[in-house]
Amino acid sequence: MKKTVAILSSVFLLAACQDTTDATQESVVNEESGQTQVSTVESVESEAVSSEVQEDVAYEYEINPDLYTVVPIDDADTEVVLLTFDDAPQPPNSYTLDIAQTVQDKGANAIFFVMGQFLEEPEAKEIIKTVYDMGFEIGNHSYSHPDLTTLTYEEQLAEITKTSDLVEEITGERPRFIRAPYGSYNSETEAIADGENMTIMNWTYGYDWVDGYMEEDAIADIMINAPELGSGGNLLMHDRQWTSAAISRIIDGLRDAGYEMVDPTLIASPEEA
Structure with missing residues (x-):
């Protein structure tokens, strides 16, 4: 199956988000006195340390930098797939909250990759804050969705950091993952991602922008019967009504x-490094 993913993922990497143009990839925590008080303080400190430890995450997976599949680090379950949604929250009629609510109701999880330019509006900021508070990861999908390989280093840096700044302003946390528009990036993008402690994440397959699949039944069928589906699949979808x-x-x-x-x-991701 990995061979299939390797072959077919290249077809879909450069086709997504084709609302504009195609591009190629260059391969990103009872006060009392005396002894009782001391005991209380020690207890509080102990609870704080315990809480801190519980918040630390033991990573179980990593992203294959060539295939963008989700790979177990040790003995984690191999039969998993990753749900991702790009272009959130896309105006004027965003379905991001509806998608997030359904995913949560189904006991699943996902990453929502946001475009910075959408986060300039109060309503969009509220949507992303709500999605983040629901427990979803917020990823960076650039500011204005350009082909990063056509930009200078400084222009790429602005596209990426401006979006991360906006996400941090809204959620208090900078994105750990970046998805380049059209899946197109180069060594300069990689350098910026490294500097920002982010993992570049493209995808293995997606269809909801392709003619013939921009409809509920069609997209539901292909996403579960796609020939590219396999262990560790990285599934790309978008803020769309049919999705x-x-x-x-x-x-x-x-x-x-x-x-x-x-x-x-x-x-x-390398943010703890």
Whole structure:
């Protein structure tokens, strides 16, 4: 199956988000006195340390830098797939909250990759803050969705850091993952991602922008029956009405096929380095 993913992922890497143009990839925590007080302080400190330890995440997966699949680090479950949604929250009629609510209701998880220019509006900021507070990972999808390989280093840096700044302003946390528009990036993008402690994440397959699949039944069917589906699949979808309508069926179908949705918090990134 990995051979299939390797061959076919290249077809889909450069086709996504084709609302504009195609591009090629260059291969990113009872006060009392005396002894009782001392005991209370020690207890509080102990609880604080315990809470801190509980918040630390033991990463179980990493992203294959060549295939963009989710790979177990040790003996984690191999039969997983990752749900990702780009272009969130896309105006004027965003389905990001609907998608997030359905995914949460199904007991699954996902990454929402946001475009910075959408986060300039108060409503969009509220949407992303809500999605983040629901427990979803927020990823960086650039500011204005350009082909990064056509930009200078300084222009790429601005596209990426401006979006990370906005996400941090809204959520208090900078993105750990970046998805280059069109899947197109170069060594300068990689250098910026390294400097920003982010992992570059493209995808293995996606269809909801392709003619013939921009409809509920069609996208539900292909996402669970795609020839590219396999262990560690990185599934690309978007803030679209038909995707929102189909996502419950997609999750059910993936589970019926033997796959569970991986929790993005378990995927390694270099932010702790």
